Amino acid sequence: MTADSHRFCVAPMLDITDRHCRQFHRQLSRRARLYTEMISTGALLHGPRDRLLAFDAAEHPVALQLGGSDPGELAQAARLAEQAGYDEVNLNCGCPSERVQRGSFGACLMAEAALVADCVRAMRDAVRVPVTVKHRIGLGRNEDYDFVRDFVGTVAEAGCDTFVVHARNAWLEGLSPRENRTVPPLRYEVAARLKRDFPRLTVVLNGGLREHAAALAELARVDGVMLGRAACDEPWLLSEVDPRYFGEPAPHARRESVVDAMRPYLLRQMAAGVPARAVVRHMLGLFNGLPGARRWRRALSDPATLAQAGPRILERALQALRDPADVPRAHTGG
Numbered sequence: 001m002t003a004d005s006h007r008f009c010v011a012p013m014l015d016i017t018d019r020h021c022r023q024f025h026r027q028l029s030r031r032a033r034l035y036t037e038m039i040s041t042g043a044l045l046h047g048p049r050d051r052l053l054a055f056d057a058a059e060h061p062v063a064l065q066l067g068g069s070d071p072g073e074l075a076q077a078a079r080l081a082e083q084a085g086y087d088e089v090n091l092n093c094g095c096p097s098e099r100v101q102r103g104s105f106g107a108c109l110m111a112e113a114a115l116v117a118d119c120v121r122a123m124r125d126a127v128r129v130p131v132t133v134k135h136r137i138g139l140g141r142n143e144d145y146d147f148v149r150d151f152v153g154t155v156a157e158a159g160c161d162t163f164v165v166h167a168r169n170a171w172l173e174g175l176s177p178r179e180n181r182t183v184p185p186l187r188y189e190v191a192a193r194l195k196r197d198f199p200r201l202t203v204v205l206n207g208g209l210r211e212h213a214a215a216l217a218e219l220a221r222v223d224g225v226m227l228g229r230a231a232c233d234e235p236w237l238l239s240e241v242d243p244r245y246f247g248e249p250a251p252h253a254r255r256e257s258v259v260d261a262m263r264p265y266l267l268r269q270m271a272a273g274v275p276a277r278a279v280v281r282h283m284l285g286l287f288n289g290l291p292g293a294r295r296w297r298r299a300l301s302d303p304a305t306l307a308q309a310g311p312r313i314l315e316r317a318l319q320a321l322r323d324p325a326d327v328p329r330a331h332t333g334g
Contacts, residue, residue, distance in 0.1 A: 001088075001130055005061070006162060006204045007219070008245045009033040010238070011228035012065040012090070012134070020269070021282040022059045025231065027261045028238035031246045034062045038092045040105075041068030041077045053084040056265075063088035065134070067095065069105040069115060071122035078123040078131065089123060091116070093135040096170040096180040107136050107170035113151045117158035124159045134164035134206070137190045140171055145190060152194055152201070162202040164226055165191040181207075181229075192221035212237070212244055235285050255286050259314050267311055276306055276313050292321035 010017065010025055012035035022034045039052055044066070055062060064081040066089060068074045078089045093116060095106035109116050116133065123131045133155055137148045152163055168184040175183055186208045195203040204224035209215045215225040231238055236255060242248045252258045266279050280300045287293040299305050299317035309316040 001162070001202075004224075004246070006033055006164075006202055006224035006226075007031075008215075008241050009164070009204060009206075009224060009226040010035065010231045011206055011226050012036060012038055012063075012092075013228055013232070014038060014095075016232055016282075018278075019055050019059070020274075020279045021232075022062060023056055023265055024258075024262060024279075024282045025235070025238055026058050027251055027258045028235060029241040030251055031248065032238060032241050033088075034059055035090065036062070036064050038065045038067045038095060039077075041066060041070065041073040044077045044080060045073060049080060053080065053086075055084075055086075057085075061087045063090050063132070065090040065092055067092045067105045069109055069112075069119065071115075071118045074119050075122040075126040078127045078129075082127040082129050086129065088130045088132055089127065090132045090134055090164070091119060091123070093133055094166045094170065095177070096136075096172055096175070097177040107139065108172060110135055110139055110148075110151055110170070113154040116151070117155050120155055120158040120160045130162060131160060132162040132164065133160050134166065136166050136168060136170040137187060138169040140169065140173075143169065143187070145193065148190060149194065149197060152198060156198060156201060161200070162204065163194070164204040164206055165194060165222075167191050167205060167207040188218060188221075192218075195222050212240055216244065232282070233285055234288055235283070236288070255290075256318065258286065259283075259318060263314055266314060270311050276310070277301075280306075280313060280317075287321060292324075295320040295324070 010032050014037050017035060017037050025032065025034060044052055064086040066074060066077050068077065081089050092106055093109045097106065120131055167186050167188050167190055170180060171184055188205060191203055191205045202223045204226050205218050205222045206226035209225055209227050210230040218225055239250045242250050252261065266276065269279055270276055284297045284300055287296045296317050299320040305316060306313055
């Protein structure tokens, strides 16, 4: 990996960062590092692996995030990821959901640093692509820095040199996964301290970043930043990534050009049997803040309009964006 390989990343998000989302995000930034949704080793080894691993070559650089805690299974899954062409394999040590805890992976793995080290070692032995870890900064209400420092140190000794630090604790009891993204306090200084204590490691800051000025300011203390919900709620933010983080022009200067670029992909996916909504749902926020944005969103989410327009849904939504009279009526049952 290059020195700036993780300078800007889009976070792995369950039920969001699927291949269609990543294709859309790639039209906004050539350089942002993209991540899949978390895929459990069980699903990958025993489920529809071809579908789970499928991605478009335009998505590079793209990382596969794995959920699991068995070193042998993770090694097999990492090998499949490398064979499929992914640029990185990332181990999830940050998800706080009860379902993930029952599978003995996610954030609860932070309490088992030696096991995580074994998992990383097994994956590194199995593949040549980088193996990275995404984690929280603590468990429960314990904010002792030594806990996360020792976790990172132990896992780094196994050969992991890139850590994506979600700068909140994971409260494994009493909070939903959604609340775990907002209630535990953000402590960016912990990520900065990890970078100071482990200067040879790549430290990427995640959690609560919603605009570029704050993210760029943090790059004085860490190697990279990772945006999550903001990239989905306000996707046009990604059009600023290449110029502001890498000194390169954005792929498209106008939002309408992004729509044009997505049209051939939508047609290919629909020809393969993918519903239009599976693709266009990721584009709902593209015109946020501009006149007509609500009409654009309504056109792309209205079942009747989707059914009527078919492969011309993007043209139909652009019409609605531009013409207040061309608005889909709310669909109600009789």
